[in-house]
Amino acid sequence: MPAHLTSRLGEGLIAIWGVVTIVFVVSRLLGDPAVLLLPIGASEAQLQELRTQLGLDQPLPQQYLTFLFNALRGDFGQSFQFGRPALDVVFERLPATAMLAGAALAIGILIGGLAGALAAIYRGSLIEAVVLLVALLGQATPSFWLGIMLILFFAVQLGWLPTGGYGTWQNLVLPAVTLACFTTASIARLLRSSMLDVMRDDYVRTAYAKGLGPRRVFTWHVGRNSLIPVVTMTGILAGELLGGAAVTETVFGWPGVGRLIVQAIETKDFPVVQAGVAIVAAIFVAVNLLVDLLYTLIDPRIRQSR
């Protein structure tokens, strides 16, 4: 593994540790789990017993160390709500979120990439104006509102697609489009401006001058070089998709990790909140490591300079 990837991995691990620590501190601020777990009217003795059982009577630094040590082994404790290991509960919901975020990312890269490239190639035409306008609107539309509007139009008025739920591809369409909206618009705009920047560079002029056709110039010179900022941004957007999925999943009743965490925050199910946020952060870090790896494949200059 190249040296700079090793150091990136170290930084990623520190980031995950930081996230886990913040979640631990904040969930201790949320209240006493023992009071929440026992029925109202439980005696002080019962409360004490449960606190001892959960390790809540220990001093906070010791609780934190125990928590970290257990988390390292993948043990985030039992979910208060489900009575099963919190990590299992999170892992069960992971495929749904992965499917939704994956579909949204695919839409974003395909549609956004196509639209952005077309806008750059047909510069100054109606195509560019339409792409820019739609992208501007797409970036300004809050996902939860878009989701409800799509439900109103395609599910309630036209009856083509279900209003929510999970299982078939019809269930996936509306949430994926909703979640993809911002990503698609961002990729389209960034790719367009990145391509226009590259098209002004000297080596593109050289390529034309030595007699290459537009198709070759675009594939080999413009395409590859204009992808670099887009890849960075896509990595960041992929992370935001996972977090942003919380709202979209809530609108569509999609059984993913985002909605699980939102519900766990409401019911103060700390183990699930901690496990869920830790997993989401870990995925984010992994995605960004992958992006770093992709860079070195796309752009040999980065490989050499580090």
Add this chain to the structure above:
Amino acid sequence: MSLLSILRHQRANWLGLLGGTLLVLLLVLAVAGPWLGLPDPTRGDLRARMLAPTISWTGLGSHPLGTDQLGRDILSRIIAGSRVTLTIAGSAVVLGGIVGVLLGLIAGYFGGWWDRILMRLVDIQLAFPLMLLALLVVAALGPSLHNLIAVLALTSWVRYARIIRGQVLTVREREFVQAVKAMGAGPVRILIRHVLPNVLTPALVVATLELARTIVLEAGLSFLGLGIQPPSPSWGRMLADGRTYIASAWWIITLPGLALMLTVLSVNLLGDWLRDWLDPRSERS
């Protein structure tokens, strides 16, 4: 740059101008809201529940944008909501900006451990999905006005800190900074008098882009029930309420959403224009 050339450029970029105009209009409406003679946004009239919008070519009618499920006037609620939204988002962006710029200055100028610690903090924050971070903190502290502003500021300082740090790294090597240093000026004086003015414009660009993001995040929190609490009207809460009546009264949910979209759009347009104007290399769109 002379005023004339700025104006000329502004005319060339009518989108930026449109965004600025819309935003000013919105601010005026938000500030003047209570004196416009509209119905009380928090008082319902159950005899006038879910009235459809009456706005038309012939006139405004008594409830131009209709009423909601409790018979409250939607137009006045949207305007009252804009006050709440703009207050929260604006304060959060300013607060986050001050913290972020300050930390970015320190990290960029002093480097070393300050820089390393700050960059790791930035990594941690970026690995934390903003919505989840905001939800968690609001759930812990309670959804009061001050807490909301603090939480939203917490989610936005990172971007300032990163941009400012990068800017400071180049500015601190410039001759005028070295000259002042040689003359014996202390770090505080150098940072405030000589570095800060040179990094304020990028901070302004970040601020506009952050304002748009914060407005959406605030609406999202309200939508999930963790925003500003009733009876204060908020756009996110109006959307959440309207969801129930989506099949029978489309306007309850559609109109506040449109207001939200228009606001974000105008802030984005202004931000894009600012960025293009300040960065001659970037493509003007």
